[in-house]
Amino acid sequence: MFWIWTEMRFAVGMGRPTLVYFCSSTKETCTLLYGGGAAAGQYTVEVMVEDFPSSVILSEPTPFSTISLQLSITVENEAGCPAVPEFRGVSPAGGSLVHVLPFQEIHVNITVYSGVQEVTEIAVIGPPGLFVSPVTTTPKSQTSTTLSWVRGSDPSADLLSVCFVANTKSLQSEIRCMWLQQTQMDPLPPGTELKCNERKLQMSLLLPISFLEDLHLSVLQLNDPTCPVFINSTHVTTTFSLTGCGTKTVHLGSELLYTNTLRSVSSNSTITRDASLVLPLACRISSQLAAGPNFRIVVPSEVETFGAVSFWLEFHIPGEGPMATDTRQAQLRSSRSVRTLRELNRSGQLDMLDMHVFSNCSLARAELMVGRCVESETSDFLHTRPLLSQGCASGNSTLEVLTSMSTVRIYRLYLNSLELKGDTMYVECEVHLCVTTKQSQSCADPCTKSSQRSLVDSILTRTYKVRSGPVSIVKQDTQTSTVKPTQTILPPISQTTATLLYCNPCERVLLATAVTLLTVLMLS
Template identity: 50%
Template sequence: MGVQVLAWPLVVAMGLVLPYSICEATSLGAVVNVVPLEITGGNMVRAHYTVISALPCPTFSGVCQTGEDCVSYITPFPFTGQIPTPGWCVRQWQKTIPSNYTANVTLGSTVNVFLFLRAGPYNRSHSLRLNQPPFCSLPPPLRANVNCPHRFPLTVKDLDKDKVRCRFARPDLGECLDCPEYSFLKIEEGTCTLVYNGKSSAGQFSLKLMVEDFPRYPPLPINVASPKAFSSIPLHLSLTVEASSGCNAGPVTTGLTPAGGATIHVLPYEQINVVVTLKSELESVSEIVVVGPPDLFRTAMKTQGSLATMNLTWIRGPNNLPSLLPLCVMANSKSLQSEPRCIWLHQRQMETLPPGTELTCKKTEMNLVLPISTLKNLILSELQLNNPSCNVIFNSTHVTANISLTGCGTKIVHSGSDLVYTNTLQSVRNSVISRLPTLVLPLACRYPAIEAKGPQYAITIPSEQETFGIVKFWLEFYPPGVGPFANQTRAFNLKPPSQRRRRDTSVRTSNRLDTLDLHVFSNATLDRVELMVGSCMESETADMAESKYILDQGCNAGNGSLEVVTSSSNARVYQIDLSTVNTQVTTMYMECTVYLCVTLIPSQKCPDQCNMTSSNQVMVDSLLTRTYTVRSGPISLLSTSPGTSTTGGVASATITTIAAPTTRASDAAAEDPTMVVGLVLAAIHVLLQSLL
């Protein structure tokens, strides 16, 4: 088996990157992040361009010339948006240019961007290292309404921890060819906040800014000249002002969405998952738009009521990108827009491994031998793998570890069409503060997707337990606003109370529940594993002799239930209208079929049974468990008083609480796995065909 061995050790934060920008009438925004090249003394930089252009999306024609150190980022997942019309797309590329640079950059036949950059070289007096110009994130095209003042915070960052300021570009300094001045716009230089006072007509406006870094001196006297900026980096934006329909609040971020300006540190071959959730009370979200690093995977936007959710995934494979990567997200509705939410992905740099380090990749495990002669004062007893229960053995000369590819917290990511198994050996310190060194050592074994020996291919399907571990499922029941997803279910209205009807006067009691929330759980912990619910039935009797579908093939059966969207991949929540449940008693039972699914490609989602148009549709690029049947105990349909405990051991939370005894998958019978295995085989067969 051909295997590529990969390993990196001690983490040192040494990101070198900076941005400048481009600008032009037909572009809707541009920025360039740059890395000074040490080998040239900083006289040359590697420039990473990001340009937003109106549709139709321009080609890369004119970007790279023969003989230039230039690479275009051609991706099957380009960043696009529909608002403002006619829509827009993002083009990205890198090129080596002088650190002080002025040029018209041509993109295709439609976009010309004037670029002025002053990035040094400047050697910092205290460290004699090259100065790092500031980074700028590029948000999607900005929007505002006439007569509605608005503030747009820009996200900037400086790796040297210099003071960053923003100002409008000046034509007298040669920073732009067309530098319009708008009386209704100003920039708060110290906070890099663009301020729109609302006093403009409708239209689209091009903005050209310069972002600069300054030493962090204390305030200077009035008669002392301000220090000169170390570097000046252009940032170009667009603002579309629309006819006012009222100054209403736009969508707002909620849930697990990272805070603006947050930094996520990324180790080699680490997979980063970001969940973005926005809530819009007045208008439904029409799109979630993103501008980020190349090969950032996005799932389709999912909406439920006032909530809109998108999952973002980025895997750090071998790349020549800057160490600091901006990622910006925004939501658009018909006439409103959320605030730009921008974060940073920081590719942490690794030092060279000690001589004699060996990482051997085998079929079922990776074996590490690490000399410790150069790792002075390292506390070896603090070393752990992702799963601390796996042994790390050490003596006076070496650290050794045998790391299972299916255990010890080993994770699987994709790099192109190859599979990469990753783990991390690191110091886990329980003491408060220490000056002793710590170790962070990413480990990775890379396996080609297909290994051919002659015309025949031997394909081994991993067992369910090897892929998913020992799986378990269970059901829990709560009234709306109670339980682990109380915040989501409290705000979710399946049907207004005025429209809810009672089924029969014989059960019309004052403490009868109108709605009930069904929570389906799994113990899945692997990345990208999704809990899938096939069908759920309710019955008056424990043997389910006479039953009615509440969910059928993943779909709502009638108007009696709706799924409540959560950010959890190992739980599903459904709100049930009890007026549609044809039971004449005050208790019922429920049975659901469930399984787990994991996609082989991060950009994809597991197949949605409800959206399948044909029973013959093949589930491509997914691995599934068997289908399990999980049955509840008796579920009371009557409210309980505050503080009353429940029949299933789930603590009472508010006025009414319902719970059913948990039924684990290990206690429930699995369905005939033949059909599921057939789907898995079909999926892998189709995947191999596509790769060949």
């Protein structure tokens, strides 16, 4: 027989440890009991275990052996131990048993209440494939989680355990365990067929009735009792959709399971000796084949959507050309002040030229999008300077003129700001067309920075590069700029003209003198 007693000690200063006896033990269960009262701190518990003879003759027998066990206990609150977390609600009781059919999915809800400390985790241990949902906490100091498990076709054991416990910062609930009983199924009779049609998403059953003795066949039904089950003199047959008739879809590893159950359902609740049938049905489809119905999304080609598109560039003095109405009193997308423009105009230092980007697309709601534009003093574009970046003005040398036509873009070039050295320049732009799939939307404007970005579905052409011919930047009566097409069919070069009507006061005086002299000679 064994005798046990305990001593709880704590050190006071640097002196000898003082013995404090406030922890008792029970001889029957060898349980340590702490009733509170100790100051907060860390204590060392010493348990003495002695072995005595079973029949004691002497009043003070000598133990055969004495063993000392020591452990450390931390007292956090002098008032005593707070209430530990408790399982409540639908939490399964300890030792509960759940019967699981083949391919059946079970769900177990666990709810814990802790009024003192917040539950930090619900630790769970169970069979392979057990899924534990994230822990959720309600304002009423309740913490919940859900366990899910799907039984496979080859049970490793008839009885499986699932154990769980709730932990706080310094407290722990009781440990509960439940059992999963994997129900053993009788072998199916010869001639039973279960077919899975992956293309039609159907399951078909052919079941001989020779082994269904003493069973009322009229009470057989699937998960959905409205789905038909046919019975003849030899077989029970049924065909149902994998997406209907109460069929459930679950994941088992890399497979997708479609499960249903053929069972006999009694119309009354009385206990009878009639035979019953529970037959799980399952189709196992590999994840590569379980993508569901196949959909083919066909995007129309560029020509089918926009037609045979072409692009070209034209350069005009502001207020002239085919878009004169928009450029004469232009509305600019700019933050440049009007005062600065007036000062430049009065001093005669501002030379402006409007670059028109055109497309022949006649599709309604099509939008011309201009990307990167550069200018160069040579036709080979060996050295370039940016005019536009993603359709947005680059610096103060280029501003966009807002127009009412979605297939035309106009950009005002301030030539003095470009610091051009020669008399001509060449321009190259990257362009494409865009149309949205919804009439209520418009193509995204890369120059508009919005904090709330919305997803816009649109169809785009491929990106084209279009180059201009030599564009004269000197002051003269007229000017013609040519366009060299790149990757697309462009209008004839003769159609791309620009008329410059700007001349300074000196040139006007000389022109008037020449006209007067010619008139005098004709009169002579």
